[in-house]
Amino acid sequence: MKSFKFPLLLVILFIIFILLYLNYPRLNILAGYSAKNTASSVFVAGRTLAFTDSTDNNFSPINLTSDKINSKEKSASGSVFGLLTRKAIYRKGQGCVLIGNDFNTQKTFLVPKRTRPNIKSSFPFGNKPQEDTIFKNINYQKLNSAIESMFNPINKTRAVVVVYKNQIIAEKYGPEFTKNSKILGWSMTKSITGTLFGILQCQGHLNVFDKAPISEWQNDDRKNISIHNLLQMNSGLEWEEDYNTISDVTKMLFLEKDMTKVQIDKPFVGKPNETWNYSSGTTNLLSGILRQQFDSHQEYLDFWYQALIDKIGMNSMLVETDMNGNYVGSSYAWATPRDWAKLGLLYLNNGNWNGEQLFDKDWVDYATTPTPTSNGGYGAQIWLNAGNRYPDVPKDMYSFNGYQGQNVFILPEQEMVIVRMGLTKNADINLFLKSIISVIKN
Structure with missing residues (x-):
């Protein structure tokens, strides 16, 4: 036996x-x-x-x-x-x-310099509670009903914030969440990365239509890829964005030390400006290109906060880095829903923040221009409704979108920013946005 x-x-x-x-x-x-x-x-x-x-x-x-x-x-x-x-x-x-097993946990690392929250000014320009504002043209009962519909076991909504004319007119949070809860934006982080290029261009430090400064591409046809192509996810480079399998994106996020280099090694599967392909690797490559704009890594780390995040009072936000200390510009920004709304307001106000122009209105027009072959669905690190994805929502609506249903919707005509954050994409966003828009009385 x-x-x-x-x-x-x-x-x-x-x-x-x-x-x-x-x-x-x-x-x-x-x-x-x-x-x-x-x-x-x-x-x-x-x-x-x-x-x-x-x-x-x-x-x-x-x-x-x-x-x-x-x-x-x-x-x-x-x-x-x-x-x-x-x-x-x-x-x-x-x-x-x-x-990894070879990571030196005792090695010192740089810390980005942050500014203190503005507690003297009211939302959105500071972190002091906003003054109560009642808009006579808003049907608040209908508004609250529309928001309430998002909070059920199927939708798994964690937060909704509705801002109208720079004022929060309604907000609601799920169990265990409050206005102070930081929530991961996932791919909404891409819009942070893209915005930094708009700021640098406004400052005269770069031109997004220049060729991408990637030395590995200079001896083949990839040398013709521009920063513009990368911002529009339209480089023609190979990339597999599938979170349900072992793909380029999952290997990058959970195996790589330096996430800014993964897209560099990919070959062409199409042509620049003719082959739209959503790629988190492309956005992290853009994070690496941002690093090249500064003499030191400390300046690169500081810039994200000093030029944008803390500048507009998103003081709760934290953007995480990879093992080499590069910002994971594709995926890893945490912030409160109110602070996510501030990024939407910056775009709604055409780059002007409390009288200071962070980027030109031309950048908003550029970032919300449909990428060729994206069927009107994508601009420069920003999602669009030009392709009528949401049929009952104005076509000029655009948004920052992230995995599992993270959204900041910007509605220029309605002067609205709507934040919805959750754990699933099961929610009927078209109906939700239609219902919110309808609360504005003509």
Whole structure:
């Protein structure tokens, strides 16, 4: 009997080894997502491990992982059946980052310089509570009803903020969330990255129609790719943006040390200005191009906050970096819904913030011009409704959009900014926006 059990045990161990070998890349990404999301939720957003596991990490296949927190060293680990474990750490000023076994946790790192919140001015130009303003042309009962419809178990909405003529006219938060809760914007971060190019262009420091300054491209046809092509996701370069499998984007976010370089190595699958392809790798490449505009890494880190984020009072915002200290401009900005609304207001006001012009109105026109071959759906790191994605919403509406239903909608004609943040894209956004717009009486 013993002689039979030993070969059987070897067979079982061999099967386990094969399964682990074949699924290692997938397990690596699952554990990485869970560790990173847990660390950021706890140490950036101030949530509990229990809440994070029951909400943000409670979907297939991420719910196969188990997570632990080390409060003393400010780290989180994610493990898949104990077969593979990943670790993420918190760094002051840079947020949380997944690390590898060779990462030196004792190495010093730079911290971006921040400015203090303006507590003397009212929203939106400061962080003092806004003065109560009642607009006679707003049907508040209808407005509150429209917002209430977004908060149900199916929609999983966490926050809605409606701003009209620079004033919050309604806001609501889900359980465990308040106006002070930081929420991950995911790909809304791309619009932050794009806006910084508008600011640099307004300052006369670059021209987005210049060729992309990528040395690796100078000896082949990729040398013809412009910054403009990258901003419009229209470079013609190969990229797979699929969060449900092992793809370019999941490998970048959960395996790479330097996320600004991943898109550089991709070959052409089309032609610049003729092949729109949504790519988080492209936005992180843009983050790397921003780094090239400064003499030091400290200046690069400071610029994001001094020129935009803190400049318009998004003081709650934190943009996380990769292991090499580059901003993950594609995905990792955290802020309160009110502060996300401020970015929308900056665009609604054509780049003018309380009398200071951060970028020209021409930049708004540029950023909201449809990219060729995007079917009217995309501009420069901004989503558009020119292609009638939302049929009951004005075509001039544009938005910052992120994974799992993060949105900032800008409606120029209605002088409105609408923020909706949640955990699912199941919500009927067309009906929601139509209902909000209808509260304005003619």
